[in-house]
Amino acid sequence: xxxxxxxxxxGGTGTGxxxxxxxxxxxRNKITxxxxxxxxxxxDFPVYLPLGLVPGLFGSVxxxxxxxxxxxxxxxxxxxxxxxxxxAVAGNGELHFKGALTGLTDTDFYLYYNxxx
Numbered sequence: 001x002x003x004x005x006x007x008x009x010x011g012g013t014g015t016g017x018x019x020x021x022x023x024x025x026x027x028r029n030k031i032t033x034x035x036x037x038x039x040x041x042x043x044d045f046p047v048y049l050p051l052g053l054v055p056g057l058f059g060s061v062x063x064x065x066x067x068x069x070x071x072x073x074x075x076x077x078x079x080x081x082x083x084x085x086x087x088a089v090a091g092n093g094e095l096h097f098k099g100a101l102t103g104l105t106d107t108d109f110y111l112y113y114n115x116x117x
Contacts, residue, residue, distance in 0.1 A: 073108040
């Protein structure tokens with residue numbers, strides 16, 4: 001199970017924290033993998049994220065998703081991600097990234113977007 005929380009926009013817009021950790025991005029969402037739903041410690045586990053569930057993503061992201069970045073909980077260390085499919089008009093798509101999950105505690109990641117290229 002994945003929880004998604006909109007945690008802010010830069011420049012005083014949005015809610016929550018500003019997007020200062022990754023320069024130039026104006027939006028981010030906290031992505032939490034719920035530890036109680038992970039059966040054991042998993043290294044390099046592919047996390048599936050349905051983009052249609054990310055609040056505020058569509059309307060802010062580039063139509064091809066080129067401005068989407070994923071980070072570890074430190075909000076700075078970028079991790080590889082793959083946009084398997086995105087349809088900005090329909091407001092859906094899927095993204096995959098690899099994460100180390102403990103199975104004991106929740107694991108946080110951040111999704112950044114809306115950065116002018």
